[in-house]
Amino acid sequence: MALLDLADISFGRGLRTLAEGLSLSVAPGSVVHLTGPNGAGKTTLLEIAAGLRRPWQGQRRCEVPLHWLGHRNALAASLSAAQNLQAWADLQPDAPGSVREALHALGVDRVRHRPTRDLSAGQKRRAALARLLMAKRPLWILDEPFDGLDHAGLADLAALFNDQTARQGAILVTSHQPLPARVRCQVVMPLAVLP
Structure with a gap:
């Protein structure tokens, strides 16, 4: 059984149609x-998949817990990486993982006490991605995580x-570049800009 099904969905931004009759499992x-190119609707589709936006038509079925990580890192600039991750974990009933271990696994343990505004773009992204390790959720929906x-x-x-x-979780991801070759089980789904 699929972790996420989108059936015959249509969606857009404003009055502009981005996709019609799209299905995804x-x-x-x-x-x-x-x-797909900019403007093809990748982020909008991810938002629908995550349950953050409703499609104009069609059905979404997802009955498992998921991680959503948008293009922005959702980190408070004045808080440290550790404080940001702890604040997030405090709001999650299924996030018993260690903040320090998650940050260490992503290579940002040594800067965990610095204000996020002082971190490089890569360090901020790694700190945001550390959330994935705090709660083991079956589905990850990630917008430009690389x-x-x-x-x-x-x-x-x-x-x-x-x-x-490997633990039978799944990932729905956008990226402008190809995923690293070492990522197993890849299925590529191109989106096109509608005329």
Whole structure:
């Protein structure tokens, strides 16, 4: 059984139609990579998949807990990485993981007490991604998670992807660049800009 099903959905932004009759299924153990040019509706589709936006038509079915990580990192600039992650964890009933261990696993433990505004773009992204380790949720929906990451960061995130699919979790992800080759179980779904 799929962790996420979108059936015959249509959606847009404002009055502009971005997709019509689109169906998508995300199976356990898979990585579905949405590709396409700017304006094709990748982020809007992810928001619908995450339950943050309703499609104009069609059905969404998702009955498992999910992680949503948008293009912005959702980190308070005046708080440290550790404070941001702890504040998030305090609001999650299923996030018993250790803040320090999650930040360490993502390579930002040594800067965990610095205000987030003082971190590099890659460090901010890693701190935001550490949420994935705090609660083991079956479905990850990630908008451009590789942005700002260096070579080591790409390798770390690829390893997280493979850990997620190995335990029969799934990932729906957008990225302007191809996913690292070491990411297993990839399915590429291109979106096109409608005329």
